Amino acid sequence: MTQTNEGSLGALYHPLIGEQLENPYPFYARARQEEPIFFSPELGAWIVTRYDDVMSILNQPDIFSSKDALRPVVRYTPAVFAELSKGYPLVPNMIDSDGRAHTRFRNAASKAFTPRRIRQLEPFIKDVATSLVDSFIDDHKAEMISQFAYPLPLEVALFLIGVPKEDMVQARKWSNNLAILISSPLSEERQVECARDFVSIQQYFMRLVDERRKEPREDLISDVLQTPGEEPFSDAELAHLFCSMIVAGHDTVAQLIGNGLAILLEQPERWQALCAHPEDIPQTIEEILRYDAPVHAFFRTAMQEVTVGGVTFPEGASIMVVFGSANRDEARFSHADQFDPHRSPNHHLAFGHGVHFCLGAFLARKQGQIAFETLCQRLPTLRLAPHQTLTHSPVLRQRGYSRLEVVW
Numbered sequence: 001m002t003q004t005n006e007g008s009l010g011a012l013y014h015p016l017i018g019e020q021l022e023n024p025y026p027f028y029a030r031a032r033q034e035e036p037i038f039f040s041p042e043l044g045a046w047i048v049t050r051y052d053d054v055m056s057i058l059n060q061p062d063i064f065s066s067k068d069a070l071r072p073v074v075r076y077t078p079a080v081f082a083e084l085s086k087g088y089p090l091v092p093n094m095i096d097s098d099g100r101a102h103t104r105f106r107n108a109a110s111k112a113f114t115p116r117r118i119r120q121l122e123p124f125i126k127d128v129a130t131s132l133v134d135s136f137i138d139d140h141k142a143e144m145i146s147q148f149a150y151p152l153p154l155e156v157a158l159f160l161i162g163v164p165k166e167d168m169v170q171a172r173k174w175s176n177n178l179a180i181l182i183s184s185p186l187s188e189e190r191q192v193e194c195a196r197d198f199v200s201i202q203q204y205f206m207r208l209v210d211e212r213r214k215e216p217r218e219d220l221i222s223d224v225l226q227t228p229g230e231e232p233f234s235d236a237e238l239a240h241l242f243c244s245m246i247v248a249g250h251d252t253v254a255q256l257i258g259n260g261l262a263i264l265l266e267q268p269e270r271w272q273a274l275c276a277h278p279e280d281i282p283q284t285i286e287e288i289l290r291y292d293a294p295v296h297a298f299f300r301t302a303m304q305e306v307t308v309g310g311v312t313f314p315e316g317a318s319i320m321v322v323f324g325s326a327n328r329d330e331a332r333f334s335h336a337d338q339f340d341p342h343r344s345p346n347h348h349l350a351f352g353h354g355v356h357f358c359l360g361a362f363l364a365r366k367q368g369q370i371a372f373e374t375l376c377q378r379l380p381t382l383r384l385a386p387h388q389t390l391t392h393s394p395v396l397r398q399r400g401y402s403r404l405e406v407v408w
Helices: 017-023 025-034 051-056 078-084 099-113 115-139 146-150 149-161 165-183 189-212 219-224 235-266 269-277 278-293 362-379
Strands: 037-040 047-048 141-143 297-302 305-308 309-313 317-322 405-407
Touching: 017 235, 017 405, 025 037, 047 051, 051 305, 051 317, 078 189, 099 219, 099 235, 115 141, 115 146, 115 149, 115 362, 141 146, 141 317, 146 149, 146 235, 146 362, 149 165, 149 219, 149 235, 149 362, 165 235, 189 219, 189 235, 219 235, 235 269, 235 362, 269 278, 269 362
Parallel strands: 047 317
Antiparallel strands: 037 047, 141 405, 297 317, 305 309
8 A cells, every 4th residue: 555545535634624623533434444544644644543453553562663652743943942942852751652761751650640649639639629610600601621621630730740839820831831832733922932831841840850859758750759770860851751741641631521521511411310320420431531532643653564454554654543533443332423321341542552551541530530520519500501612622632622611
């Protein structure tokens, strides 16, 4: 198969605009039937849509490298690179490393994500969720992405890393701009502003690192610094590890909450049923993760010529595995396009698979559970505000709404 297949679906693939941004699932259903692996000239990458093919790639991390997993989906201007050069050099971290390097990062961060540590976090998560609802409950309306879905996991991620409460407001601003810089098309002026904040949060984290070297606490920074048997991390590695944890730790949970609310409120009987049976929340979250996965896709790089699903990738080929499509694969899930909160089993790929399975999956599920428990309890009459058009943020690897207006 060549990269210029005449009639290939690749020529029709435009994931960041129009219908394919708002509802890509019919296009992926067509691809799974007609051309389950196709080349996208727009992305310069092969697109893999079937569950079994995605699993095949994720099960071979030595052949399909994660080294370009975080490649920017936007082109930076020289002015942006000039700003970024004022910070620490861009080095691999847990998400875009392989083999021993990946294991080293993962071992260092894993202590922060043990079930024991996350159970200790539960009261904090509940307090944040409660205070956020307190801040708008008397208004009888809210924009749930900016007022609840984003601030909840961001505050939890910052707290987990070790950011003191008095620095939260500033750290939230820096973190938001860091996430936007990596994922979204921006004007040059906005890119430069976000790059400046990227450097600022790197420098801030390194100040915390210096403090924890002298006086460790029970937080992620101290955990990483005290990991036994590992060679010490460089300052650049530390800066990028904590920055990546911020982005991975809050964007995806925010989208889980936002996507879930949209799914449940679009058919009000779903929300009413969940409020009547909050014990169904954990299973409902699993179906939200499958049906509209927050982590929609990820890149891999072929380290040698290799064949998957009858298609031969050349060495060095860029490959995008589409979790969102795999999770709707009819060959794997019965009635795959139907939302079924009682679906069992539900072996979705929302957290990936294999050596790069999301380290924060348990924490993400716990935050989702507490978020929906809090909203069901406090806002049982929640409904979508009328006369709004729900639109998605133009982000390639992730999937979430830009705004979600609700009333009660």
